[in-house]
Amino acid sequence: MVKNITLVAEQAVKTYGGVTALSDGNLAVKSGEVLALLGANGSGKSTLSKIITGLISPNKGRVLVDGRPVSFNTPSEARKAGISAVYQELSLIPDLSVSENIWLGHEPLRFGMVNRGEMHKRTQALLDLFKGLYRPHLQPDAPISSLTPDERQIVEILKAMSFDPRLIILDEATASLDSQQVNRLFELVADWKAQGMAIIFVSHRMEEIFRIADKATVLRNGRTVGDRVIAATNRRELVDLMIEGAGLLEQQRQAFEVSDKPVRLTIDDLKTNVLRGVSLTVHDGELLGLGGLHGQGQSDLLMAIFGAIKSSGRISLSGEELHFSHPKNAMNAGVALVPGDRGSEGLLLIRSIFENMLLASWSSYGTPIGMRKARSDSQNVAQELKMVMASLDAPVSSLSGGNAQKVVIGKWLLRAPKLLLLNDPTKGIDVGAKAEFYNLLKQLRDSGTAILFYSSDDDELLGLCNRVLVLHDGQVSAALSGDDLSRDKLVSASMGTVHSE
Ligand SMILES: Nc1ncnc2c1ncn2[C@@H]1O[C@H](COP(=O)(O)OP(=O)(O)OP(=O)(O)O)[C@@H](O)[C@H]1O
Ligand SMILES: [Mg+2]
Incomplete structure (x- = not known):
């Protein structure tokens, strides 16, 4: 069955004491779309993402799902509405296993008891989505503490998927992955789109944005400053929206001789x-x-x-x-x-x-x-x-x-x-x-x-x-x-x- 969702965030505001993390956050995304959320460090991307999932509550503004205002008090309320996220800060518990982490709080049950066999099986099925792209050592029973950063990141992604969401937020989920792992994730994203999911994708790698996003929303200093259709924009324009004075971005390789140095x-x-x-x-x-x-x-x-x-x-x-x-x-x-x-x-x-x-x-x-x-x-x-x-x-x-x-x-x-x-x-x-x-x-x-x-x-x-x-x-x-x-x-x-x- 094809999934269906529209999500809109309007004029979201979040302050911490005297610090304004977000002063006017707006975005809209719907089924079958990848929305890139762009902005310089500290521009409010993670804050807006967390407002959407109920991890933090905004001072002002609203979130609408399928046209109706919602106010999630916790991420688990958001998950019930079909919204899950991979946060930038990794959230796994080091001493628990891969499978315990993934199913924490929504363990498959049988006669009211945790069905460990089923949990193991489902975890393996999730891991198979990244088959061949992690060490054999990464098994459902492996403790998180034994995993490398990229393997932990994969588990975070699988955990978000385990809720079978309609909308998924990926906040810097590719930052610790290598290029093959990123390719696999992008294949999955293409599948998700085809299933009618909506995806909010946060990344600082422009090349990734142009590969998978359909639209982009740009934040600057806590404020949404523009929306673009990816097919009708370019790097330059997006970077100009993100930061003033973007002129220093061209990277040129310079030839230089080192052989004469000690x-x-x-x-x-x-x-x-x-x-x-x-x-x-x-x-x-x-x-x-x-x-x-x-x-x-x-x-x-x-x-x-x-x-x-x-x-x-x-x-x-x-x-x-x-x-x-x-x-x-x-x-x-x-x-x-x-x-x-x-x-x-x-x-x-x-x-x-x-x-x-x-x-x-x-x-x-x-x-x-x-x-x-x-x-x-x-x-x-x-x-x-x-x-x-x-x-x-x-x-x-x-x-x-x-x-x-x-x-x-x-x-x-x-x-x-x-x-x-x-x-x-x-x-x-x-x-x-x-x-x-x-x-x-x-x-x-x-x-x-x-x-x-x-x-x-x-x-x-x-x-x-x-x-x-x-x-x-x-x-x-x-x-x-x-x-x-x-x-x-x-x-x-x-x-x-x-x-x-
Ligand atoms: N708990 C907090 N207390 C005080 N200030 C905060 C807190 N969380 C975020 N901020 C501030 O809010 C602003 C926005 O932060 P946010 O994490 O949303 O940025 P971001 O766009 O996700 O940046 P990055 O690309 O570096 O991840 C930053 O200036 C940050 O210092
Ligand atoms: Mg962030």
Whole structure:
């Protein structure tokens, strides 16, 4: 049976104390449509999404489903009306299994008891939708804590689907997925459309918007500023709606010579549980890219260099063999690592933005005069990254998803590292802030920092790096540079297909 729904949000307002998260949120979506909800970090996308699902209650405005005003007090009321969501903050309970998480609160019952057999079977059926795109290890009974970020994201999506919704909101649901997982999700979205579902899709990746959205609604500073039909618009127009002064967005790859600069990092035959012998060199002033599908060893490589996990093989910094046994030693030697998973690795959510930014460089500012400088340095980094915040003293928990990620990046930039390791750092960051971040990276590179940069976004690697190593199954499956550094070759090397020389 074909599903049917129309949903309209009108003049929605949400304030937190003195902060206006949303001042005039409007959108409309109906069966068979994908509506992209666009806007810079902090523009109110997640707030509007949460108002629709009853997770937060608006100060003003209304939501209409099938023409009738509704006011959901909880997400479960919204789900009963056929509306479910994948939130930007992951919501799974680490100690429970995949299947317990998915069916929590709506377990299949038999004679009034939870029917575990049925639960297992239904979970397997859901997992099969992403078959082949996660490790065999992801089973209905696996605890969430054993899963990688992309696998958790898949479980979040399956959980939202388990309610068999008429409308689904995907808030940055693709940010942790690799390109194959995204492709599968988009196939599912096409099925959902055909079944008459409506989809609200939040993403900072323009390429994704143009692939699957039918319409776009743009928020700026908490206000809906425009609606467009995708077939009748272009990137430029959407970005102009999103941010004023969007001129800095064009990314150009610049040719530059690094071979004459000294070698900063040498790795020889590095092995971990996942890595099967990786060797590479990074010069001062080089931004070396790491590509490939998720979980092929990119994180392991960065963590092993940083001394956060055990490895064998040789690691040298400026010619001196230094196998760090602890991140502290790496940090003392001028190495910094920007993690990709901000929730668990990067931030103390209840502490202030300033405290979080200072976490990594505390010792270098350890005097009262130092503290004043720490504040102004932090303020500068925050400004350069265009952080949207009430003040440096506001808690990190009050920031939008993308702005929280900027704190993670900022905290390492403050240290002015000699070797910077980046683990997929721009997930969920809007186009404007990304451009600022790219500029910062280029500045760091030009001032001689050696940078090793893993990104799940092929566009970033193609736009910023002169050389990209593609990892597949714990090994370097290709080293691409010059004319070889193309999207086609990047994708085929990601699949483990080594192209001929
Ligand atoms: N609980 C809260 N307390 C105070 N301010 C908040 C709270 N939640 C959100 N805000 C503020 O409201 C604004 C809108 O946040 P929201 O999360 O909706 O943005 P977003 O468009 O989803 O951004 P992103 O792209 O970074 O995810 C931000 O400036 C944010 O700091
Ligand atoms: Mg958000």
